[in-house]
Amino acid sequence: MKKITFQAVLAVILIAIGVILLLETTGIYDTTHLIKYTPTLFVLFGIYAIIKSKLTNILGPLIIILFFGILQLLILNLITTTVIREWWPLIIVAIGLLILINWLQVSKIKGKETDTIDLFTMLGGHETLNTSNNFKGGNITAILGSVNIDLRDAEIKNPPATINCIVILGGAEIKIPEGWEVKNNITPILGAVEDTRLRTEKQTENKKQEITINGIVLLGGLDIKD
Known part of the structure; x- marks a missing residue:
């Protein structure tokens, strides 16, 4: 279920x-x-x-x-x-x-190893560090707030991992390891989606680590970093 x-x-x-x-x-x-x-x-x-x-x-x-x-x-x-x-x-x-x-009560979770995420914030902020060695994806919802998730210590065993993202009048930031391949299916509506990752040779070393990001950004912003 x-x-x-x-x-x-x-x-x-x-x-x-x-x-x-x-x-x-x-x-x-x-x-x-x-x-x-x-x-x-x-x-x-x-x-x-x-x-x-x-x-x-x-x-x-x-x-x-x-x-x-x-x-x-x-x-x-x-x-x-x-x-x-x-x-x-x-x-x-x-x-x-x-x-x-x-x-x-700062909403920061260190070293969380859950394989899936379900982050929601409204009129506030949420920061999460995920260290799962079998990250599968999950959901991010930011309404008049911000969500920051750090996946730089996570791994994907069965690619692709999928994140469904809804940002309305807010912001979201997703940090991923160097070398992960990203399929960006976000639809921005009066908003912005930026991929500011540095392009390095490491991208060819870890091709199996793939993540798909789906969803919409309405009057907000989404930033993908490494």
Whole structure:
């Protein structure tokens, strides 16, 4: 059974919201009673992101939970705009605390040997060093944030390894060993993909080490380095 990834969960949420809105706009079914609970989906996604990251990436998800949680309470009339006007400075305090926590708990994993990756960041940063001797690939998702992965100490036994990358209003950096062959299938949309690797003779020594990078970069950037 395939592992559930951040990209899969986000895709399901977007599809569900799209279907609900489509049923409403086409008049096929009155989904008004469902639309008002849409913010809850993003709250659940934020909770999932925190659990999935094992508390290593909490800034972005907690901001999502905070924003959409307040929005949901307003829609359900559980709080009023008057309450928001009186207590809104607490939102600034909460964001400040989250930034402080994120600074104290730097999202950097050293020497991780997992064969696959599933990195997600929103409104934050994530740095990972992977040292697997059988790297297979995985997923990178950066929304209003940055993901940096260092594969220079990793090896690929069964090439090609495949990384699926989605970058929206953010950035990603992938560092690979000299000599790895890269198949770049990234589609940039108002964004940029740069391969800044140095070309050396070492590229001919390790031809079996191949990696394929798929995905999209929307209003962001992806940099491939060695």
